[in-house]
Amino acid sequence: MDEQAKKTALRMIPYGLYVLGTRSDDAIGAAAINWLTQASFEPPLVAMGVKTDGDTLKQLQADGGFALSILGTGQKDIAFAFFKPTDQDGQTVNGYAFETKETGAPILVDAPAWVEGRVTDVVERGDHAVVVGEVIDAGVRRETTALTLAECGVNYGG
Amino acid sequence: MDEQAKKTALRMIPYGLYVLGTRSDDAIGAAAINWLTQASFEPPLVAMGVKTDGDTLKQLQADGGFALSILGTGQKDIAFAFFKPTDQDGQTVNGYAFETKETGAPILVDAPAWVEGRVTDVVERGDHAVVVGEVIDAGVRRETTALTLAECGVNYGG
Numbered sequence: 540m541d542e543q544a545k546k547t548a549l550r551m552i553p554y555g556l557y558v559l560g561t562r563s564d565d566a567i568g569a570a571a572i573n574w575l576t577q578a579s580f581e582p583p584l585v586a587m588g589v590k591t592d593g594d595t596l597k598q599l600q601a602d603g604g605f606a607l608s609i610l611g612t613g614q615k616d617i618a619f620a621f622f623k624p625t626d627q628d629g630q631t632v633n634g635y636a637f638e639t640k641e642t643g644a645p646i647l648v649d650a651p652a653w654v655e656g657r658v659t660d661v662v663e664r665g666d667h668a669v670v671v672g673e674v675i676d677a678g679v680r681r682e683t684t685a686l687t688l689a690e691c692g693v694n695y696g697g
Numbered sequence: 698m699d700e701q702a703k704k705t706a707l708r709m710i711p712y713g714l715y716v717l718g719t720r721s722d723d724a725i726g727a728a729a730i731n732w733l734t735q736a737s738f739e740p741p742l743v744a745m746g747v748k749t750d751g752d753t754l755k756q757l758q759a760d761g762g763f764a765l766s767i768l769g770t771g772q773k774d775i776a777f778a779f780f781k782p783t784d785q786d787g788q789t790v791n792g793y794a795f796e797t798k799e800t801g802a803p804i805l806v807d808a809p810a811w812v813e814g815r816v817t818d819v820v821e822r823g824d825h826a827v828v829v830g831e832v833i834d835a836g837v838r839r840e841t842t843a844l845t846l847a848e849c850g851v852n853y854g855g
Contacts, residue, residue, distance in 0.1 A: 545835035548810035549735050549743075551767050551843045553711045576734040577707050577854045578746040579823025585707075586744045586820075586827045588736040609709050652706040662744075662818045662829050665737025669744045669829050671820050677703035684847075685709045696735045 546697035554696070555685035556618040559587070560606035560637070560644035561598035567645045569632045570595050571621035573688050573695050574667065575607070583674040585656065588667035594625070596661075596668055603658045604642025605672060608650035610686040617649060618691060641676055652679045704855035712854070713843035714776040717745070718764035718795070718802035719756035725803045727790045728753045729779035731846050731853050732825065733765070741832040743814065746825035752783070754819075754826055761816045762800025763830060766808035768844040775807060776849060799834055810837045 554573040561568040574588030585607070589596045599605060610618055620633045630636055637645035646653045656672035688695060712731035719726040732746030743765070747754045757763055768776055778791045788794055795803035804811045814830035846853060 540832075540834050541836065544810070544837045545741060545812065545832060547837045547840065548767055548812050548835045549741065549832070551713065551769075551810055551841075552733060552735060553713045553843055553845055554734070555709065555711045574734045574736055575710060576712070576732045576744065576746060577710060578732055578744070578827045579825045580855075581824050582822070583703060583707065584746075584823045584825075584827070586734065586736070586746070588734060588742075588744070609706055611709075652702070652709055654703065654706050659822055660820045660827070662820065662827075664740070664817055664829065664831075665742045666739050667737040667742075669736045669742070669818070669820075669827065671822065671827050674698075674703060674707070676698050677706045678699065679702045679705045682705065683709075685711055687711055689842075697738075 550694050550697045552696060554688040556610045556688060558608040558621045558647055559595060560646060561595050562602055562604060562643045563598045567627055568595050568598050568625045569621055569645050571618050578671060584671055585674060586669055586671050589670050591666060591668050599658050599670055600661060604644050606642060606644035606646045606653055606655045608647040609652040611651040611683040612686050612690060614686050615691045618686060651681045651683045708852050708855045710854060712846040714768045714846060716766040716779045716805055717753060718804060719753050720760055720762060720801045721756045725785055726753050726756050726783045727779055727803050729776050736829060742829055743832060744827055744829045747828045749824060749826050757816050757828055758819060762802050764800060764802035764804045764811055764813045766805040767810040769809040769841040770844055770848060772844045773849045776844060809839045809841045
């Protein structure tokens with residue numbers, strides 16, 4: 540395989556940016572991800588790529604609940620704050636206020652929209668697991684377009 | 698769940714457009730999809746949502762090979778041609794020339810880039826299956842940005 544062609548081709552896939560909120564009995568997690576797609580209308584499913592070597596996948600597998608804060612255009616700084624390890628301080632995480640709803644996973648209050656869900660299936664085959672989850676709740680605070688990886692000037696793929 | 702919020706939130710996810718090529722012993726398939734994400738670097742995996750009621754999923758499950766023709770900006774007409782059933786005529790499919798490589802699945806010669814892969818896992822839980830596949834080959838004919846669902850002025854999600 541032509542490795543450069545693989546990288547160039549896969550990097551053509553457009554991505555938004557999301558803060559994936561997770562929880563365990565004694566901690567929350569919040570990490571930026573971009574490998575996300577809807578995967579069914581009924582039931583409403585999403586599929587996402589989650590690193591196998593971090594706490595995020597552990598929490599997803601142990602608890603099952605998750606929240607996706609969908610970032611809007613202009614929110615690059617928020618995305619970048621969640622490339623770092625989770626640092627909770629009361630009702631803020633990595634410097635941003637969060638709230639919790641049904642699953643207990645953190646939802647950023649600054650995100651224009653969010654969905655909550657529960658993990659249904661995990662395919663562990665590579666350096667990221669394919670996590671499939673059913674959307675069980677959603678909210679929209681303001682309608683806008685999504686922050687994209689292109690707007691952030693970074694790549695994560697290839 | 699607020700159904701309208703779910704729809705609005707999920708429709709914020711940005712998508713490209715791809716022609717998913719499949720094959721069986723006696724036929725090829727080619728269908729436009731947008732629910733696609735990379736899902737691992739090593740091995741290079743992609744995950745895609747594929748309708749459970751069509752020939753595409755049957756061919757993917759029977760043969761395992763697939764090709765993704767990644768459409769470029771300006772190629773809306775090509776995308777729309779593949780919302781229709783597969784109609785092969787010699788070396789064209791739905792009016793567009795194709796070639797085949799390792800898997801035998803059709804690759805559009807007009808697509809700026811493509812990847813070929815083999816199915817590794819299928820999660821059947823909704824009206825679309827989550828099909829996970831390993832990328833085994835790729836090619837780039839010209840570097841450009843991807844055609845997006847937004848450019849096409851349509852939604853498929855929510």
